[in-house]
Amino acid sequence: ELFAMFFNSVTNGGKTTLAEKLKNMLPNCDIISQDDFFKPESEVETDERGFKLYDVLDALYMDEMVTSIRNWMKSPASSGLVTEESENTCDNLKNVYILIVEGFLLYNYEPLNELWNRRYFLTLPYEECKRRRSTRVYQPADTPGYFDGHVWPMYLKYKTELEENASMQVDYLDGTKSQEELLSYVYSDIIQELNKLRE
Numbered sequence: 001e002l003f004a005m006f007f008n009s010v011t012n013g014g015k016t017t018l019a020e021k022l023k024n025m026l027p028n029c030d031i032i033s034q035d036d037f038f039k040p041e042s043e044v045e046t047d048e049r050g051f052k053l054y055d056v057l058d059a060l061y062m063d064e065m066v067t068s069i070r071n072w073m074k075s076p077a078s079s080g081l082v083t084e085e086s087e088n089t090c091d092n093l094k095n096v097y098i099l100i101v102e103g104f105l106l107y108n109y110e111p112l113n114e115l116w117n118r119r120y121f122l123t124l125p126y127e128e129c130k131r132r133r134s135t136r137v138y139q140p141a142d143t144p145g146y147f148d149g150h151v152w153p154m155y156l157k158y159k160t161e162l163e164e165n166a167s168m169q170v171d172y173l174d175g176t177k178s179q180e181e182l183l184s185y186v187y188s189d190i191i192q193e194l195n196k197l198r199e
Helices: 015-025 062-074 126-134 146-164 179-198
Strands: 002-009 029-033 097-103 118-123 171-174
Touching: 002 015, 002 062, 002 179, 015 029, 015 097, 015 179, 029 062, 062 097, 118 146, 118 179, 126 146, 171 179
Parallel strands: 002 097, 002 118, 029 097, 118 171
Antiparallel strands: none
């Protein structure tokens, strides 16, 4: 049995940490990260202000990402990444293979839309997002004004598109909450969903 959950978030929203913690709690669980599919810097477009346009789908090899997800779904046990069952695995999770897909632009790419069981979106207010972003080192480094000129506007555009799409079922999570709180909520939600699938 396969169960796929997608974590989307604003930059530095906490999706990677949450995904890693969940992976440690769930048996037979793998993570596929959108960040692994960025095109090399030389292939990423630059706008008239000199900003590299990383926060758009064209900056990513999305077809390769979809292929990776489909390959995992065809044969999760042979993916080489699957973790051993933990001692305290509840019966509901035995014989279930779980995939966590985490990224920042997952829900407006049509080919991904049929592959999920649950979708989460971690949000942050502007000030907190900018503060967290400023503590991280990127390759290539953020140029002055990059967050306000490209990163934040693209996030708002994307989030608005999602909110206006009535058919898009997304569970919005407050990224300012503690990791423990978020982890507890998502873990419970997954167990509930798996129970429903079993019924």
